[in-house]
Amino acid sequence: MRMDLVLELSDTPGQLVSSLLPFKELGANLVTVIHQRDYKNENGKIPVQITVKGEKENLEKIIESIEEMGIRILKVNGSLKTVKLSTILIGHVIDTDVRDTVDQLNAMDNVTVTTMEVKFNNEEKSSGLITVEMALGLRNQVLNKINEIAASKDLLVINEI
Structure with missing residues (x-):
């Protein structure tokens, strides 16, 4: 073969x-x-x-x-063997330590944050488009982790854009 x-x-x-x-x-x-x-x-x-x-x-x-x-x-x-997932986080993305958010996702096995784009508005809030590459079969685990991180930082999540 x-x-x-x-x-x-x-x-x-x-x-x-x-x-x-x-x-x-x-x-x-x-x-x-x-x-x-x-x-x-x-x-x-x-x-x-x-x-x-x-x-x-x-x-x-x-x-x-x-x-x-x-x-x-x-x-x-x-x-x-890998898939990408993009999610938007809305709130105080910078103030709640964007590096910590990326590190928590990267700490998962077979998961890598490939991009993080942050936008500011005039209310001092920010939003972030985060793209994660992961092994097949990890989608639900990654979504759960993103939701867990967002809940702990009081961020709104828009999944799978």
């Missing part, structure tokens, strides 16, 4: 080599590795495209092993 993956790697020495260890350990054959260090995504990470051949069971174990290493898999065979 042939499988195409897109991994998201840090631009640090040895990251690519260590990400390839599960392929070696589980007996898969690398067909292609495209690693372009001059291109980074909005998270400052490098997407690495890998095409591999092997037994279906081994390829599934490779995916599990890579995820256990803390490496994000962005795509498997062209299908996204």
Whole structure:
């Protein structure tokens, strides 16, 4: 069986080599590795495209092993493994510590705040458009966390715009 993956790697020495260890350990054959260090995504990470051949069971174990290493898999065979969610927070977004809001969301496993845009009006209130990228299946957990943060900071939430 042939499988195409897109991994998201840090631009640090040895990251690519260590990400390839599960392929070696589980007996898969690398067909292609495209690693372009001059291109980074909005998270400052490098997407690495890998095409591999092997037994279906081994390829599934490779995916599990890579995820256990803390490496994000962005795509498997062209299908996204992550989704984006955008939410608006209205109130005193700045005064209630926007950095804390971002940190609380980033502290969740497989969740990353990719953008935060803040707007001010003349009443000294602010609103923030926050975009979160997450692994598939985490949508409800992320929405619950956003609502929890908003409730603790007395912010109005407009979900999923």
